[in-house]
Amino acid sequence: MANIKEIAQSLHQAAHQAKPITQISLEQNLSLDQAYEVQKELINLRINEGETLIGLKMGFTSEAKMQQMGVHDLIWGRLTSAMLIPNQNTTARSQYIHPRVEPEICFRIAKDINRELNESEVIEYVDAVAAAIEIIDSRYQNFKFSLEDVVADNCSSIGFAVGDWMPVQTSLNDLNMELLIDGKTVASGSSNDIMNNPWKSLAAATRLAAKYGEPIKKGMFIMAGAATNAEFIQANQSASATVESMGEVSVSFK
Ligand code: OOG
Ligand code: MG
Numbered sequence: 472m473a474n475i476k477e478i479a480q481s482l483h484q485a486a487h488q489a490k491p492i493t494q495i496s497l498e499q500n501l502s503l504d505q506a507y508e509v510q511k512e513l514i515n516l517r518i519n520e521g522e523t524l525i526g527l528k529m530g531f532t533s534e535a536k537m538q539q540m541g542v543h544d545l546i547w548g549r550l551t552s553a554m555l556i557p558n559q560n561t562t563a564r565s566q567y568i569h570p571r572v573e574p575e576i577c578f579r580i581a582k583d584i585n586r587e588l589n590e591s592e593v594i595e596y597v598d599a600v601a602a603a604i605e606i607i608d609s610r611y612q613n614f615k616f617s618l619e620d621v622v623a624d625n626c627s628s629i630g631f632a633v634g635d636w637m638p639v640q641t642s643l644n645d646l647n648m649e650l651l652i653d654g655k656t657v658a659s660g661s662s663n664d665i666m667n668n669p670w671k672s673l674a675a676a677t678r679l680a681a682k683y684g685e686p687i688k689k690g691m692f693i694m695a696g697a698a699t700n701a702e703f704i705q706a707n708q709s710a711s712a713t714v715e716s717m718g719e720v721s722v723s724f725k
Pocket of ligand 1: 531533609695697701
């Protein structure tokens, strides 16, 4: 029997110490439901340390990400207050294991959601959208994991930054999205790469949140998932993401 609390503790410690651990799936069997239980426990450990839950993130919503990581199912994780990095701020590379950055779109929730909504309904529940960058930092050696491993590890979440909030656009299709390191484009794609329509990612978030009993509250941030591959980032580099019509967001590493 997998010990949910023990696994959560070891993932929590790995993040705190910036030291990777062996993939859980190499040593014990974890079902997907158990993996989500570990994730919940892991977030509770953060909440006990004073962090608050401020949103959710979707993962593997693009073909590029599924190919890159070899995992072909939608996943979702939780965002806490300590993960939010103000736009244009600097973060210390030493606090991460092997950080990667990826370009995303972030939604800001206008009113509580307690049920599954479809992609045309969700628009009414959002009061702003923004270009976003996610920093992911798998707690597993070599950034390698199974579906259950990555879910237990809160979907590799470690940080995110959001650009200026923009008015809601009914269509989020056909927007060019780029990831830049030190001002040079290292990956580019389109908002269509996120489930053919980023609103679908938010609809999927409402379905999964309802399924796992996690309400989506007014003011929360929902990250739609990366449109492109994620790229490794080093100290003394700066990463930025642009979304056509939404502007730019950046984070520097020292
Ligand atoms: C898992 C997280 C995936 C996304 O945007 O697709 C994700 C990982 O790639 O380590 O955040
Ligand atoms: Mg992501």
